[in-house]
Amino acid sequence: MKQVNRPHLHESLNQIIVKKDKLEIANWIETMELISNELQYLIPLEKRLLGAPAVNQSLLTVQRENQLRLGTLYRYERTMINAIEYDTTECDAYYLHAHEKNRDGFMDHIKTYTALKLTLLSKILERF
Template identity: 25%
Template sequence: METSTFFNHNTDEEIIQVKRTQELDIWITHLNYVTDESDWLAKIASNKLNDKLLRDALLESSEQNANILNELYNYRTSIVKHNECNDLECDVYYINLHDTYCSRYRKHLETYRKIKSDVYMKILMS
């Protein structure tokens, strides 16, 4: 990921926009990796551990991951509209929207990590 250099002539809004977009790109990159990882773990759960329930939990998590990724991609294309804001109410809307996506991302990761830990515990116990 590229880091951005800011200058004195950059407005607060420009800096916030760049930072928000960078954060969003990190989430998308991470969830793309989670897609691959959950697929690998589902295969391990099914083929090596013979645990269909764990496999199904991973597949369900993978589906949820795909849904969140799709939402983040859509949000990524709409984030440009924030530049069109010219009042505080509009700014607050986009700040709250970003926080909503952040919360969904973090909650999804928390759930996924619990399932992932279950896979590792099963591997260690077998």
């Protein structure tokens, strides 16, 4: 997880918020990349141990969603380069809305993935 540097007194509130948001986005991306790596193990594990088509399909769906969301976060991270340059209320509202939308999507995805992972692990435990 990325480390937060203390804000400097010469930075504006907008600069501090943008730095915080960029850090948060980097942490989301790191988490999504870890999920992607986990899925590379969970999918074959499910095939070998359970062979349950419904669970396998759910894993593949989450894997696809993970890749799509990761792409969205990479694009969003690139747009944050311009965030400091624009200091208008309209721009602030746009970035706030975009950030909240991405946060909500990330959190929903984490909840879905976690529930699926727990379901998979519990089914493996039941079987063995």
